[in-house]
Amino acid sequence: MKEELGELNAYQKPEPNLEVRTREGWQAYLGDEVPSPGEAVAILHPQHERVYAAVVRHLGARRVELWAPYWPSWVEAGLAVERSYQTSAINLTPGQGTPGQGTPGHAIVVPESEGIARIWPYAPTLTELQGERPPLFLGLDAVDTIAPVVRGGLNLVIDTQDSPDHPSALFTSLASHIRRALSEESPELYVLDAASVFSDAHTLIAPGKTPDQQVSALRVAVALGAAQRGRHAEVLNVLCLPVLQEFRQVSAPQEAATQWGLRELVELLNTHLASTHSTRQTTLLYLGIPPHLGGLAEIIETLCLGEVDAQLVITPEGRFNPERSVSRADISDAQQEKQQQSLSMLARSSSALDRADLFGESELSSSERDDINQANMLKVDLRSALASM
Structure with a gap:
């Protein structure tokens, strides 16, 4: 004792x-x-x-x-x-x-x-939030129909290409077209770039090479982006989520995605870079998932990344993936009808492809073949489409 x-x-x-x-x-x-x-x-x-x-x-x-x-x-x-x-x-x-x-x-x-x-900005109050999600049409019919970019929203681009660059050249091209479309709507557009996409942005933040540097760049970008609230009417934020780490046999694929708290980072952007009545903040967020991460691209949407206003998925071949791309843009009744027709056609095409796998293509009807052809037309080659605009 x-x-x-x-x-x-x-x-x-x-x-x-x-x-x-x-x-x-x-x-x-x-x-x-x-x-x-x-x-x-x-x-x-x-x-x-x-x-x-x-x-x-x-x-x-x-x-x-x-x-x-x-x-x-x-x-x-x-x-x-x-x-x-x-x-x-x-x-x-x-x-x-x-x-x-x-x-x-x-x-x-x-x-x-x-x-x-x-660093921890004041979150906009409910009365300050704008609440609208107007579409920003880019002139890419497939994207504008299935998953239009949301002006003033958080737009996530999931890129499954095996690209040596982070972000990829295709994302850079897409960001340039979004910037051009916003500039046409608002000539006084303010651009914050933390993805090394633009050399002439108003604020440039080098994203770094390692995941910890990229998380730091994202936090700095949130602080500086939120500081533009009330100073500029229209802001474009171009940001990158950290490079995902390759998992080993002792760890599951989802650990590569959750290692840096992607959900926490997405919620940080949602909270502090939200559009208000004084400042419309359009955020373009890049997430690269190369093939060597072993199937992570197939399950990434099940990992609760947080709420985004639009999600655009790029296939390993650089094509638009309409089956996995979504948007919450406030589109017109006519646009909704066109979107629903396209989604129904994609569902019929998927069923037809399943039938072809079981019984052979010779068993498909002419309408099923038409659905497959139309679905393939929606899977547009983004490189060629953006280059021709």
């Missing part, structure tokens, strides 16, 4: 400090006063100036995960941390003398009183 009392008396409550590296940054113990998500936390070193990181999530047991776009080499486990009692913000230094250009490495976390854009 005396030994137990001695151990109890000898116990010293740990001081707030950094503990271990995490997926996005560092795990920190904060003691009794756990800061809210978005608060700036100072990291202290006796021989260096303090730096700040943002709380991105609670881990339980009085611990939080801290994120910063750049970590100095001297940051290590055991360093003291201290609450700032201020919301975290980005202080982005322009890169290479080009106005509006920067990388996650150029951005630093600071308390809100010293920054230019909140």
Whole structure:
């Protein structure tokens, strides 16, 4: 009993400090006063100036995960941390003398009183939200009919090509056409590019090469994109989800998709880059799923990626996939009728192909053959179609 009392008396409550590296940054113990998500936390070193990181999530047991776009080499486990009692913000230094250009490495976390854009922006209230989902027609009949891009919405492009680039050249071409269509509607369009698609965007953020750099770029983009609310009437955000990691035999395919919390990132965009009455935010979001990820492309839609306004799927051959592409655009009655006719034809074509597999093509009726031919016409070669526009 005396030994137990001695151990109890000898116990010293740990001081707030950094503990271990995490997926996005560092795990920190904060003691009794756990800061809210978005608060700036100072990291202290006796021989260096303090730096700040943002709380991105609670881990339980009085611990939080801290994120910063750049970590100095001297940051290590055991360093003291201290609450700032201020919301975290980005202080982005322009890169290479080009106005509006920067990388996650150029951005630093600071308390809100010293920054230019909140990392955890104010979410628009219900009365501020616009709520409309008008279609943005691109002149691609198959896409405009089945899954029109939503102006002022979150548009996810799932690209299953085996492309050496991230994002692919096809996505770059699609983004250029969307930008052109928006510019025709609103000549004062403001463009934020965190996907290395445009060289002349108003704000350029280098996405980086690794998943952690890409997540950092996305967080910086959300902060700077949300800061445009009320400043510009029309904004186009071109963003990338992080590169998915190849899974091994010991892990399931879905782990490659959930490793970086894709649902959390999509919800972050949905919340903070939502269109309001003062600013319409159209977001084009790229997710590359190359074939070597072994079937992940076939199950990605079952992994609860979060709500998107439109989803465009590109096949490994660079074609539009009408069966897996959807949109919540507010289209006219005539457009709805055309869409339903096309969807019905796709369903009949799928049934006809199943019959052909079982009994042979010779057993198909002329109407079934027509359905298959019309369905193939909807699977347009996007490279050729975009190049000819």
